Amino acid sequence: MILPGAPWLIAHKSMLKVNKPKLFTICGQDYVLWKNEKGEISALENICPHMGAKLSDGWICPETNTIACPFHALEFDSEGRAILPNEKISKPLAKQLKLFLQGDFIWTYANQEPKLTIPDILEKLSTQFRFIGVAGDVTIKAPFIDALEINHDVNHAKGTHRELFRIKETKVDDFQDDGYFSVSTIKHFREKNTFQEYLENIALLFTPNEVELILENYFPSLVVVYSDSPLGKLVQVFTIYPQNKNTTRIFIPLFTEKSFGIFNSILEPPTIKATEEIIRQDVAMLENLYPRFEPKIRLSHEEPLHWVRQLYYNW
Known part of the structure; x- marks a missing residue:
């Protein structure tokens, strides 16, 4: 278990x-x-x-x-x-x-005795924002700990998601942890996308070159990502749970701050599509890793990664 x-x-x-x-x-x-x-x-x-x-x-x-x-x-x-x-x-x-x-x-709780209370963040989001759908709902052929770590690895966006977002630098402004909850404030600095990339995913038109994110981490299953865009605040709830020893399930509920009436049907599908592309890239990376070993290099801004590892192995 x-x-x-x-x-x-x-x-x-x-x-x-x-x-x-x-x-x-x-x-x-x-x-x-x-x-x-x-x-x-x-x-x-x-x-x-x-x-x-x-x-x-x-x-x-x-x-x-x-x-x-x-x-x-x-x-x-x-x-x-x-x-x-x-x-x-x-x-x-x-x-x-x-x-x-x-x-x-x-x-x-998978029929186990509860050890942590269920966070009320989704109740709060449901009253403050508008639910627009779920991205993903796919199985990753990787152990739960691998999927858990990538959700807290702020450095992976520069490599794993470069194809989509052209991220050239990531800066962590702050990280605070409190038991099984933590908050990260980060910035991604992007290169400009090509005209063809904008045609293939119009959601990139609403993604600024400097992306500011607030990540609320609810161990072990949720990472709530807040970001600003010309369409208003977007909230992505990265959700994972263990299926078996070597498979993990992931899906992402999405919320937005504003409604654009009849234009919602035009604007929301590309937002969901861009989130699904994030999932696809994460899955492709996780399923192509060699078996886990102790890292021989440490990068800056790994505090969230070490926080979640410690909670997992000390459970």
Whole structure:
């Protein structure tokens, strides 16, 4: 078990289709999640207790809010009880995944005893900003610690994201930590993009050559990135959780400060696309690393990286 007792943000409700089972893996265990028409979320271990079929390959019965096994069409309710002939209901047989809902955000402790409280930052963001969508939701073929570190490595943008943002220098103005929370204030200095790059991603038109970022770090799963643009403040919530020993899941909810009415449908997709390109570049780098070893070189501005490493290894 990786970081038992840590709170994990696993989804926004918009990531689940109504009455469609979704396979979900955390800390080496498979679960099936589903959402009904009322927006209620259910989660069970993915294995049918009859003969081991994958419940996520089954279907949802809307009238009863049950999930049907694809093997024998046995139905299970949100508490894991089987619906038997003559409408008899068994005791719970399929184990539930205990969920904690925070507005439209879905959290879990992976059925472990909580060690940290769930941060309220997403509740605050939901009242102060406008949710515009989720970027990514992809699996990285890399251990959780690798993905955790890159989210706190302020130096990697100069190399990993040069293709997109042309970053030539990064400066850390401040770093403050307080237990399992920290804040970084950084600046990226960019070269100008080419005309072709602007055509391929119009979001670059709204990215200044000097990018100021505030990073709020909520160990272990969230890095909330605030940035300013001509379109108003943009907030990206970098979210990760461990799937298995060597795979990690990542997705990024996005919020904006302003609404531009009918132009939202034009301006928001490129913003999401640019964020997805950030994910793609991070994933490509992480999946191409040699096995981890003790770094033989130390760079400046590595305080956030050392902070998160210490918390992880001292958990």
